[in-house]
Amino acid sequence: MDSISIALIYAINKGYQVHPDAFAFLKSLDCDVEKIIKTIVDAKNKFKKKSPILIDDIKNVISSDVNGQIDEPVITNSITDSNDENYKIIFDPTYKINSENDKDFFKLFDSRYRKTLKILSIRSESRQIRKIKHIKDLRNKSRFSSLDNENERGKFIDSAFVAGLIMSKRNRKNDVELVIDDTTGSIPVVCKTRDLINEASSLVLDQMLMLEISLSKRNSNDFVIKDIIFPDIPEHVAAKSGTESYVALISDLHVGSKYFMENEFNDFISWLSSDDEIVSKIKFVCIAGDIVDGIGIYPNQDKELIDININKQMSYAAALLQKIPKRMHVFLIPGNHDPGRRALPQTALTDLRDFQPLENFSIIGNPSIVELNKVKLLMFHGQSLDDVIATVPGLSYSKPVEAMKILLKSRHLSPIYGNRTPIAPESEDMLVMDDVPDIFHAGHVHTTEVGRYKGTLIVNSGAWQKQTKFQQTMGINPTPGICILVDLGRLQSFKKDFNY
């Protein structure tokens, strides 16, 4: 029996149908189809879903296989006859999420350290990184002048490199003290100059950094920081698709809330079906989470809900979304108001996946990376922006782009652990930004803003919910009812406002 037949029988025995398109797709693949089907069936079992196996399920498994056990075929989707509009799902955490019974964060932070070290390894200084234990040993030897020769002692005292996670930051009268931790130990290090103190103000706890340090000449116990090296994204020329085509970026619908702007949202959907010249060029729509308002998310929310049944909220949202023209491909990720676990990374909204009229949708996890006509787009709801805005001086909810830059600089979507954003103890840190995105799309703060950082277009796509009472008391002034359009050909953006 061939492996496709074995895979099919396996699925059927477990009670799963394979959609005919998915079957045809499987046949076209040159990789371990048994393993793919087994992964999907196991995941569906875990989420207690009896829905048929679809093409998107297969693509998700292929694109999330990091161990390379499945030979990665090229998975592109043509959505027009001319074959020039296509997309790939580069990363979706849904089938990699595995931490349900795990409470151990050691592996997560170890993975963060290792993955970010790999990112730092393109910098020439990284070759000089020494383990913290080694640095401490050298300091002790140096204190007793027992280093082999004066030269070695001088060099060590003058400059050494370490890399690790920032465990604490203390602003003192004349300086800032950081504690940095790698797999061998931790040491306090001090920023003394104005420039370094300034730079240190924008770093956040638990992010990975590389530091150049020297041993203080005055007190041979203290390490002084000479340079802070962020993992950062490199200055780059973003990929452009070559031809003019648009992606529409939106987020934070909050269907079910009294404040959901249904009229404006319906106008947006109708506009997508109009014969506007721009609309004819919109090929993709990205929705960055908070599809519904959920229940029990913030104090006294029930008084602000039209519908206190989450399933009703979801099917109402699906009924609106299915009116998006089928010629557009839609990518949809969950946010902190949507059903499912709150901790990052979040799995795809499986309830929506089973909604048949959404056949032009890729319903994927948070965060996800998609490639649209060669342009790499990172989608993230943006929960961690709360923590970044709360801890970095000078940031505010009205300017989310600055906070999104901090995430790019730290090459992590949610560096701060233990504040408002829950993070799950996965054995791999899927929030490290391995790839440099051409477009970084988030929502959550309900304020639209566009910016650019080192070649990456940064978009916060606002909301479709008017200011809630809660936001009013928090002093948050949203700018809802706006869609951000990005021309994938030139990576230029503009706003389309549906307020009247």
Ligand code: D5M
């Ligand atoms: O978040 C909508 C906006 O409200 C966003 O700017 C964050 C802010 N927000 C949400 N919860 C809180 C709390 N607890 N304190 C301060 N600010 C908050 P959304 O996810 O849509 O509710």
Ligand code: FE
């Ligand atoms: Fe929201």
Ligand code: ZN
């Ligand atoms: Zn949110």
